[in-house]
Amino acid sequence: MASRKGNLMGVRTDIKVLDATIRDGGLCNNFGFTDDFVRALYKTNIRSGVDYMEFGYKASRNMFNESEHGKWKFCKEEDLRAIVGDNVSDMKIAVMADVGRCDFKTDFLPKSESVIDMVRVACYIHQIPAAIEMIEYFHDLGYETTCNIMAISQANMKQVEEALEMLAQTSVDVIYLVDSYGSLYPETAQELARTYLEVADACGKQIGFHAHNNQNLAFANTIEVLSYGVSYLDATAMGMGRGAGNCAMELLLGFLKNPKYNLYSLLTFIENYMLLLKEEGVVWGYDLQYMFTGQLNRHPREAMAFTAEGRKDYCEFYKSLLECF
Amino acid sequence: MASRKGNLMGVRTDIKVLDATIRDGGLCNNFGFTDDFVRALYKTNIRSGVDYMEFGYKASRNMFNESEHGKWKFCKEEDLRAIVGDNVSDMKIAVMADVGRCDFKTDFLPKSESVIDMVRVACYIHQIPAAIEMIEYFHDLGYETTCNIMAISQANMKQVEEALEMLAQTSVDVIYLVDSYGSLYPETAQELARTYLEVADACGKQIGFHAHNNQNLAFANTIEVLSYGVSYLDATAMGMGRGAGNCAMELLLGFLKNPKYNLYSLLTFIENYMLLLKEEGVVWGYDLQYMFTGQLNRHPREAMAFTAEGRKDYCEFYKSLLECF
Numbered sequence: 001m002a003s004r005k006g007n008l009m010g011v012r013t014d015i016k017v018l019d020a021t022i023r024d025g026g027l028c029n030n031f032g033f034t035d036d037f038v039r040a041l042y043k044t045n046i047r048s049g050v051d052y053m054e055f056g057y058k059a060s061r062n063m064f065n066e067s068e069h070g071k072w073k074f075c076k077e078e079d080l081r082a083i084v085g086d087n088v089s090d091m092k093i094a095v096m097a098d099v100g101r102c103d104f105k106t107d108f109l110p111k112s113e114s115v116i117d118m119v120r121v122a123c124y125i126h127q128i129p130a131a132i133e134m135i136e137y138f139h140d141l142g143y144e145t146t147c148n149i150m151a152i153s154q155a156n157m158k159q160v161e162e163a164l165e166m167l168a169q170t171s172v173d174v175i176y177l178v179d180s181y182g183s184l185y186p187e188t189a190q191e192l193a194r195t196y197l198e199v200a201d202a203c204g205k206q207i208g209f210h211a212h213n214n215q216n217l218a219f220a221n222t223i224e225v226l227s228y229g230v231s232y233l234d235a236t237a238m239g240m241g242r243g244a245g246n247c248a249m250e251l252l253l254g255f256l257k258n259p260k261y262n263l264y265s266l267l268t269f270i271e272n273y274m275l276l277l278k279e280e281g282v283v284w285g286y287d288l289q290y291m292f293t294g295q296l297n298r299h300p301r302e303a304m305a306f307t308a309e310g311r312k313d314y315c316e317f318y319k320s321l322l323e324c325f
Numbered sequence: 326m327a328s329r330k331g332n333l334m335g336v337r338t339d340i341k342v343l344d345a346t347i348r349d350g351g352l353c354n355n356f357g358f359t360d361d362f363v364r365a366l367y368k369t370n371i372r373s374g375v376d377y378m379e380f381g382y383k384a385s386r387n388m389f390n391e392s393e394h395g396k397w398k399f400c401k402e403e404d405l406r407a408i409v410g411d412n413v414s415d416m417k418i419a420v421m422a423d424v425g426r427c428d429f430k431t432d433f434l435p436k437s438e439s440v441i442d443m444v445r446v447a448c449y450i451h452q453i454p455a456a457i458e459m460i461e462y463f464h465d466l467g468y469e470t471t472c473n474i475m476a477i478s479q480a481n482m483k484q485v486e487e488a489l490e491m492l493a494q495t496s497v498d499v500i501y502l503v504d505s506y507g508s509l510y511p512e513t514a515q516e517l518a519r520t521y522l523e524v525a526d527a528c529g530k531q532i533g534f535h536a537h538n539n540q541n542l543a544f545a546n547t548i549e550v551l552s553y554g555v556s557y558l559d560a561t562a563m564g565m566g567r568g569a570g571n572c573a574m575e576l577l578l579g580f581l582k583n584p585k586y587n588l589y590s591l592l593t594f595i596e597n598y599m600l601l602l603k604e605e606g607v608v609w610g611y612d613l614q615y616m617f618t619g620q621l622n623r624h625p626r627e628a629m630a631f632t633a634e635g636r637k638d639y640c641e642f643y644k645s646l647l648e649c650f
Contacts, residue, residue, distance in 0.1 A: 008512060185580070186511060186545060187333060187552065215576055216538075220511060220545030227512065250613065251540055254620040255510070267640045270613070275637060288575065288595070295579040312600060315592045 002197045005229045011258040014231040018052040019045050019249060020210070022072050023096055025240035026056055028284045029277070031070025037273055038072070039083050041237070046089045047265035048253060052118060052232075054094040055080060060103045080115050092117035092144070099123040099130045104137060111142030118144040120176070125155045128163045132170050139171035146208060146232070148176040152192060153183045153297050160192070164199040174206045174232050175199075179221065182214025182244055182294040186224040193225035201229075208232030211247045213239055213286050214294025218247040223255055237266065238274045240282075243300040243307075244290035283307060288314045292321055327522045330554045336583040339556040343377040344370050344574060345535070347397050348421055350565035351381055353609045354602070356395025362598055363397070364408050366562065371414045372590035373578060377443060377557075379419040380405060385428045405440050417442035417469070424448040424455045429462060436467030443469040445501070450480045453488045457495050464496035471533060471557070473501040477517060478508045478622050485517070489524040499531045499557050500524075504546065507539025507569055507619040511549040518550035526554075533557030536572045538564055538611050539619025543572040548580055562591065563599045565607075568625040568632075569615035608632060613639045617646055 006012045022031070022038060038055070045053045056072030064073060071079045075095045087093055093116050097104055108114070119138040123131040128149075135145045147167055152160065167175050177196055179189065189209070196207045207230045211218035222233055235252045239245035250270065253263045289303035289311075298321070306317050331337045347356070347363060363380070370378045381397030389398060396404045400420045412418055418441050422429055433439070444463040448456040453474075460470045472492055477485065492500050502521055504514065514534070521532045532555045536543035547558055560577045564570035575595065578588045614628035614636075623646070631642050 008510065185333065186549060213541075215579075216541055216544050216573070219541050224511060248541070250616060254540075254616065264640065264643065267613070267643055271637065271639050288592070291575060291579065312596065314596050315589065318589065318592055 001194045002201070002228045004227045006227075009257060012226075012231070013258070014206075015226065015256065015258065016051040016206075016232045017049070017249075017252065017256070017261065018054060018094065018208070018232060018234045019050045019236065020054045020234045020246065021236040021240055021249075023054040023056045024234075024242055024246055025236055025284070026070065026072050027242040028240060029070070029282045031056060031072040033070060033072060035083065040269060040273055042083055044265050044269040046091050048249075048262045049258070049260035050091055050249075052092045052094045054096060054120065055083075056095060058095050058097045058102050058104070058107055058119075060101055060107075062103060063101060075116075077109060077114055077116075084115055087115050094118040094120055096120045096122055096148070097134060097138075099127045099134065102134075104134050108138065108141055108143075116143065118146065120146040120148050122148040122150055122178075124151055125149055125159050125163055128166055132166065135170055135172045144173050145171065146174040146176055147172045148178050148208075148210060150178045151180040151299070152177055153179060153181050153188075157195070160195065164196060168199050168203040168205070172205065174208045176208040176210055176232065176234075177225065177230070178210040179212055181297055181299060182212035182218065182290065183297040184221055185215075185217065186220050189221040190224050190228060193228055193230050197229045206231050208234065210234040212241065212294070213244040213246060214290040214300065216286050216291075218245070219251040219255075222247045222252065238270060240274070240277070240284050243284070243304055244286050244294070245284045289317055292318050296321060326519045327526070327553045329552045331552075334582060337551075337556070338583070339531075340551065340581065340583065341376040341531075341557045342374070342574075342577065342581070342586065343379060343419065343533070343557060343559045344375045344561065345379045345559045345571065346561040346565050346574075348379040348381045349559075349567055349571055350561055350609070351395065351397050352567040353565060354395070354607045356381060356397040358395060358397060360408065365594060365598055367408055369590050369594040371416050373574075373587045374583070374585035375416060375574075377417045377419045379421060379445065380408075381420060383420050383422045383427050383429070383432055383444075385426055385432075387428060388426055400441075402434060402439055402441075409440055412440050419443040419445055421445045421447055421473075422459060422463075424452045424459065427459075429459050433463065433466055433468075441468065443471065445471040445473050447473040447475055447503075449476055450474055450484050450488050453491055457491065457497075460495055460497045469498050470496065471499040471501055472497045473503050473533075473535060475503045476505040476624070477502055478504060478506050478513075482520070485520065489521060493524050493528040493530070497530065499533045501533035501535055501557065501559075502550065502555070503535040504537055506622055506624060507537035507543065507615065508622040509546055510540075510542065511545050514546040515549050515553060518553055518555050522554045531556050533559065535559040537566065537619070538569040538571060539615040539625065541611050541616075543570070544576040544580075547572045547577065563595060565599070565602075565609050568609070568629055569611050569619070570609045614642055617643050621646060
């Protein structure tokens, strides 16, 4: 099994930081970001040394009504271009495509005609064959690809090992460990990551990690798995993301020692843009209701409803969660 | 060096949970808790299976004016008795005595006449000889004792090793690793803890851990060091404590597998008492200003002033911290 890579003082040049603020944070405000916000974040990410910026989903316009969601649920080429032009920068552009919720055969241009660099295919573990079909399609179009296997804390190890073996045979570039329920501890995240890394090292792929902060462990789990060789790290400004949110970019940039990463640029963005979102009433972040679902290894949907209703009766809510078993 | 003890499913009967809400949380409201609050927390802790409850400081009444602080800065015997009577329960009562800020030769009764079970002696690493004098005095009076070496992230390893060797020769029961600045990462906390454990195992003492949440790592660091054998674990309700606060008791009780620990009782207390404190404007918890001082391994005093002034100009504040170097 993999041992620790590098140390707490040095630079790991294999590390890639991905900003998922618009994509995962968009789940908090139905992708209702202004162009000014997205453009400022784009410029911030470039100045901060972020390696990839994920702009949102490529959701099916047959399944979802465009008028009911912000544009970053669909990430049309012209909307991306309006922000980034030809993206004359070192930073790469990513979008997410969900298995079963994306018209992938009609909604993607060949890479040569698109400003998108990377397509991240998100799936549950039983959808791996469908994910692989999409990965090969995107790879043939010329994109970098990832496979983000969600809700990994509910999969059993045999499933995980089989999924990894299947992905090892594909063109996918990065396999992501996704702690959708925020229920992993550093010890469990580390064990899973080392299983992923063993497969990835053997077939020349990279491993990524996407955390949720239900138990206040998003940053801790991220730096734990990175220490064993996970190299693609998702984070968001102020941890903005569904429910309890994600690993906070400011914590991650403050941890990484590579001088290419710059915390100060991000602080300017937080002060000028993120605080305003909070004032406008967009809600995310660690709270007891999310801790419960994390501890119980469950989808946060009931906790999100509890939050949306402004409830504070934690005891009743906790009891209701226990009854559902 | 110590390896991991136990596993994520089992019970470690050596674990002792200490609630420091009144003591460390008291630094947020100048110990201005009502008797009703303290009594409710006392009953909650008993029901939750907490092993020790720390009521506050035994601060010098020559140095500090009693009228300017809440009573839990002084923890007079009659005030403790008014809450706990003779403490007919399995839970033990702790107080903290700071080196240099405590009239220890006049303010402590013999254990046989006091409801206090444990005195925690807090010091900086250069004060170890003074701490040892106090520890032996309290031990001779009949108390359990701990030595809480604060700000350990600013001590060098040679100092730490010498301090541990000195403490190994004393009557102290528990040696605490205290991350006062919240600047330890799980990897660094683990390394320090294993150094402490090596000394403690050789002389039959226990190791404790007291975290601060500046980098959202209080819980993560606590479960990391406990996995290597640290057995005395400090936590507070909702993480209430100076600045960024401490390890949240609800996260810790949700993690520990020993059925003696009960999360639900604590939730009732949080809902009925802690939310009210927040509404009344008592402020603590993770925020960017504390992240900065944690990342920079500094005392949070400037961040506490920034918080008290209600400032949100994170960029200016961050620049001012960098200038101080």
